Amino acid sequence: MASSQLQLVALQNFPLVEPGDDLSAMVADSLLGNQLSLQDGDVLVLAQKIFSKAEGRYVRLSDVSPSEDALALAQRCDKDPRQMECVLQESREVLRARPGVVIVEHRLGVVHANAGIDKSNIPNTEDDPQLLLLPIDPDASARRLKAALDARFSANIAVIINDSAGRAWRNGTVGFALGTAGFEVVENRIGDADLFGRTLEVTEIAVADELAAAASYLMGQADEGCPVVLLRGANLRPSDEGSQGLLRDRDRDMFR
Numbered sequence: 001m002a003s004s005q006l007q008l009v010a011l012q013n014f015p016l017v018e019p020g021d022d023l024s025a026m027v028a029d030s031l032l033g034n035q036l037s038l039q040d041g042d043v044l045v046l047a048q049k050i051f052s053k054a055e056g057r058y059v060r061l062s063d064v065s066p067s068e069d070a071l072a073l074a075q076r077c078d079k080d081p082r083q084m085e086c087v088l089q090e091s092r093e094v095l096r097a098r099p100g101v102v103i104v105e106h107r108l109g110v111v112h113a114n115a116g117i118d119k120s121n122i123p124n125t126e127d128d129p130q131l132l133l134l135p136i137d138p139d140a141s142a143r144r145l146k147a148a149l150d151a152r153f154s155a156n157i158a159v160i161i162n163d164s165a166g167r168a169w170r171n172g173t174v175g176f177a178l179g180t181a182g183f184e185v186v187e188n189r190i191g192d193a194d195l196f197g198r199t200l201e202v203t204e205i206a207v208a209d210e211l212a213a214a215a216s217y218l219m220g221q222a223d224e225g226c227p228v229v230l231l232r233g234a235n236l237r238p239s240d241e242g243s244q245g246l247l248r249d250r251d252r253d254m255f256r
Helices: 023-033 048-054 068-077 081-089 138-153 207-219
Strands: 007-010 043-047 058-060 091-098 101-106 111-113 130-132 158-167 170-181 228-232
Touching: 007 207, 023 043, 023 048, 023 138, 023 228, 043 048, 043 138, 043 207, 048 130, 048 138, 048 158, 048 170, 068 081, 068 091, 068 101, 081 091, 081 101, 111 158, 138 158, 138 170, 158 207, 170 207, 207 228
Parallel strands: 043 158
Antiparallel strands: 007 228, 043 228, 058 130, 091 101, 101 111, 158 170
């Protein structure tokens, strides 16, 4: 059932994350530093980038040798061939390409610009640029964090790893759930009644994406430095399914 009230708090002064850092300890310390704790039913939404950093998902462009396919794609998109090589290695299929943009199906199944590869908000130099890839298994990363924080705070929480992406027919990016743990990501309302008693026939609610987008608004996309948001009052349905339920089957995807 939907909530009538939802509280969102962005944790302030979260430290920069380095490869090998213990994210669960950093989140716990940040919660306590913000005079917060965790209780049953809470949801933590965390930026994908801090998981990628902690997991050491950096690639130095100086270490990348572009293939012929990457060179051809770079010419179509007017991008660095080395970056396109990373995109191809992280992808199942290139879906669209034009100057400035390449849309792919990531190996995780997510349709994403540039395979989610980014160079913003990471240490970089002009003479030795580097990129940051998505986590290897975001659902597994979310489960590990949930288990550690559940034990630390004697609570049963949910976790969302969020990223941002554009949408067909709409300008601008929004947050979406890249990885999840502890709750049902899509709420199926088919068969329920609307206000006038009419039976709903197709209504499915992407709960994880809606919460990810709400938290993303607080996180920001530039120099805000707020990669962790606590949500309270979401009233989620428990589940161990992970984020795969959010991915539309290829035979039902009208945009390919």
